[in-house]
Amino acid sequence: MLRVFGDGIDRLWDVYILEGDPILLAMAINIMKMHEKSIRKLQIENFMDFVQTTLANNFGYSDDETMFSLREVLSRLKSDGLHIPPPPKPEDLPEVPTKALGPILARPISSIREEQEEIKSRRSHAACEWPEFDSAFDEMYEFYYEYYVNRGVDSDSEAATDLATLS
Structure with missing residues (x-):
């Protein structure tokens, strides 16, 4: 959405700071409303190309027209009560974590570091115990x-083994 309305991004950013998250939904609806005729003519496969390239290169409306239309869309959303999501129902349980964040955080960092050092020392001992493997490698x-x-x-044997000399 921000790529589409390139020149007026500063004004949109100011409105975002003022209104908050509802402006994102309002601007998306505004873009759809302002370009409704063009969008209706498109096939579904061409829609994303239209939004990402055509509108990004030429939005088709001035910044003032766009911001005026955005104000109308946002006021309509507010009057319908759709600018923010509805509050949770009383029977909905709040989301709380059911387990610890992870097994690493279930013990102190000192024990984790000790375990890492033990693993490193095992690796170095394992490499020293297999000299036959090292020599074969x-x-x-x-x-x-x-x-x-x-x-x-x-x-x-000074004999060539490539395919050219074998044939």
Whole structure:
């Protein structure tokens, strides 16, 4: 909505500060009211394009006309009592949280930090306990690195392994 009414955004912002949230609904209705004829001619697929590009480039009305129409729409909404949502019914229960915000907040931060340190130390011990894995990984890395550097030529047999020499 703010992109649509680009030049008059300062005036709309002032009215928003004065009236509050109801002005957003009123401006949306105002845009629909002012461009009703054009909107009725559109297919549903073209509506968003019309609002986002056509109206953003050329709103079609002066700022004064738009603000006057906005005043009419807002006064109509107020007279009908539709400018704010209705209050909750007495039988509606207020929304209250049923559980704590999360498991992290259920205990002190010091215990969380201790647990993090324990996990970090487990990881470092796990890496030290598997030297066989490390050596196998290093051998595989060296093999693929040499294969890549030599562009598919096996350094031991000097035989080309790429598809061009196999055919």
